[in-house]
Amino acid sequence: MAVVETILVVFDFDHTLIDVNSDTWILALKPDLKRLLQRRSGVCWTDLMNDVFAGLFDEGVGPEAIRQCVEKVPFHDDMKKTCSLLARAQNINLLLISDANRVFIDTILSAHGLDAAFDKIYTNPAEFDESGRLRVSYHHTHACKRCPKNLCKGTVLKDYLKDVSYAKKIYVGDGKGDVCPCLLLDSPTDYVLAKTGFPLLEILRDPDVGFKGNLVPWNTGTDVLEFVYKEILRTGAPGVRF
Numbered sequence: 678m679a680v681v682e683t684i685l686v687v688f689d690f691d692h693t694l695i696d697v698n699s700d701t702w703i704l705a706l707k708p709d710l711k712r713l714l715q716r717r718s719g720v721c722w723t724d725l726m727n728d729v730f731a732g733l734f735d736e737g738v739g740p741e742a743i744r745q746c747v748e749k750v751p752f753h754d755d756m757k758k759t760c761s762l763l764a765r766a767q768n769i770n771l772l773l774i775s776d777a778n779r780v781f782i783d784t785i786l787s788a789h790g791l792d793a794a795f796d797k798i799y800t801n802p803a804e805f806d807e808s809g810r811l812r813v814s815y816h817h818t819h820a821c822k823r824c825p826k827n828l829c830k831g832t833v834l835k836d837y838l839k840d841v842s843y844a845k846k847i848y849v850g851d852g853k854g855d856v857c858p859c860l861l862l863d864s865p866t867d868y869v870l871a872k873t874g875f876p877l878l879e880i881l882r883d884p885d886v887g888f889k890g891n892l893v894p895w896n897t898g899t900d901v902l903e904f905v906y907k908e909i910l911r912t913g914a915p916g917v918r919f
């Protein structure tokens with residue numbers, strides 16, 4: 678395995694990069710469709726979202742209305758600043774791994790001028806079909822018992838790390854789906870930034886889970902930006918130029 682002196686920063690999307698869950702944000706268009714998201718045991722969230730998108734289509738909500746709705750998701754200025762800063766830096770690789778969908782992510786990043794910020798985006802493929810209905814499909818299949826059947830972020834990250842190792846890895850997340858990849862951040866130079874009041878922080882604090890990296894709680898994009906300044910900029914991490 679080739680060791681390179683670079684930094685990897687991985688972001689989750691919902692409630693991390695953006696301040697809300699984009700999948701539930703879209704219900705503002707037709708709040709009565711909320712009933713379709715009542716968790717049914719054994720039914721994958723991606724399938725529930727396809728039901729929501731079918732419902733929006735049946736009620737005459739077209740692609741433009743959906744795009745305009747998601748463009749309005751709250752996105753903290755300092756989180757945007759963090760992304761732009763990291764994207765401009767030499768020798769930092771920036772990944773987005775999300776259980777949302779490609780249409781929402783591309784629309785939101787583009788609305789905030791961050792189209793090219795991420796080196797790689799891993800999420801559930803999605804597109805509007807010829808009739809204008811949004812359809813989302815599973816990102817992949819995997820064997821992980823911890824994760825939903827459409828996406829194991831740990832498997833995604835493990836595959837990504839197969840050919841390269843980083844001097845420092847940073848993961849910014851909030852939810853249960855972020856646990857699996859965070860368990861791969863086990864070196865003393867690795868950091869997980871876990872959002873206060875969300876499941877990831879409590880789960881990683883449980884000694885039975887076996888998390889061995891550094892855990893840093895955060896609340897807003899300002900905390901993440903300050904961490905990036907302190908941990909990457911001011912310490913002059915090797916090989917990183919802004």
Ligand SMILES: [Mg+2]
Binds near residue numbers: 690850
């Ligand atoms: Mg999240």
Ligand SMILES: [Zn+2]
Binds near residue numbers: 823828829830831
């Ligand atoms: Zn997993």
